[in-house]
Amino acid sequence: HLYSDVVWRWEGDKLASVAVPREIYPEVMARKYFHRALAADPSSTEALAGYVRAHVGAATKVAAMAASGADVTAIEPYVNDGSIAVGYAGVEATDRALQTAVAAGDVVASMGLVDAVRAVAARPTPGLQAALSADSGALRSAAAVALAQISVQCRTAPYPAAVEELSRAVGRGIVRI
Numbered sequence: 001h002l003y004s005d006v007v008w009r010w011e012g013d014k015l016a017s018v019a020v021p022r023e024i025y026p027e028v029m030a031r032k033y034f035h036r037a038l039a040a041d042p043s044s045t046e047a048l049a050g051y052v053r054a055h056v057g058a059a060t061k062v063a064a065m066a067a068s069g070a071d072v073t074a075i076e077p078y079v080n081d082g083s084i085a086v087g088y089a090g091v092e093a094t095d096r097a098l099q100t101a102v103a104a105g106d107v108v109a110s111m112g113l114v115d116a117v118r119a120v121a122a123r124p125t126p127g128l129q130a131a132l133s134a135d136s137g138a139l140r141s142a143a144a145v146a147l148a149q150i151s152v153q154c155r156t157a158p159y160p161a162a163v164e165e166l167s168r169a170v171g172r173g174i175v176r177i
Contacts, residue, residue, distance in 0.1 A: 007032060021075045023065065027058035028078060049096035052089045052116070053109050055079065056097065060112030091120045098127030107136045114139070118146035124159045132161055141169040 004025055006017040020028045031054040037047035059079040066072045086094070098113040114131055121128070124147055131143035144165035151158040 021078065024058040024061055024075060024078055027054045027061070030054035031058070045093050045096060048089050048093040049100065052086050052094050053097035053101050053106075053113065055083070055086050056112040056116055057101070057106065057109030059083070060108050063112075064108070086116060087120075091117070091122075091125065094120055095125040095127035098125075099130050102127065102130040102134050102139070105135070107134075107139055110134070110136075110139050111142055114142045114146050118149055121150055122154050123150065123156065124162075129159075129161070132159075132165055137169070140165050144169060 005020060005022050007020050007025075007028060008015050008017055010016070031051055034047050034051035034054060037044060038051065041047065062072050062075050062079050065075070089097075094113065094116050098110060098117050101109040101113055110131055114128065117125055117127055128143050128147055128150075131139050132147065134140055134143070144162040147159045147162035148166060150156075151162075
């Protein structure tokens with residue numbers, strides 16, 4: 001949880017600083033090092049999952065900031081450049097990223113990763129199942145909706161725990177009203 005506003009890279013034979021928005025500094029650093037891990041071992045699912053989690057975590061933070069009315073035009077370039085890589089990561093790496101985010105209690109990244117897994121999965125995954133039993137009601141609801149969407153798109157029977165969580169989510173919504 002240390003923060004800075006620069007990362008360092010080599011330019012020729014000198015170190016050069018590159019400005020990074022503080023709001024997504026941890027994710028930018030993580031993405032940088034997972035990218036290096038992938039360069040060392042391109043077959044590493046763990047490194048790919050870490051890259052996906054770091055990128056989606058940053059993108060989810062930026063989206064939340066934009067939704068709250070913040071000007072994110074200076075930050076968006078830091079999250080736009082990794083979206084294609086996340087799309088190509090595949091179900092296994094994206095789901096592993098979700099599993100690690102849920103286990104770490106990282107609700108922000110988990111929320112974005114639920115959507116990312118839903119977009120590529122054709123059946124319930126361990127990550128969505130983990131999110132379905134998370135402490136966060138919002139995360140459980142997002143996982144239930146994702147699992148229901150997968151069932152509809154793939155024309156399969158609904159995941160039983162997802163139906164139960166959707167019922168609880170509707171109940172929470174009624175109580176709030």
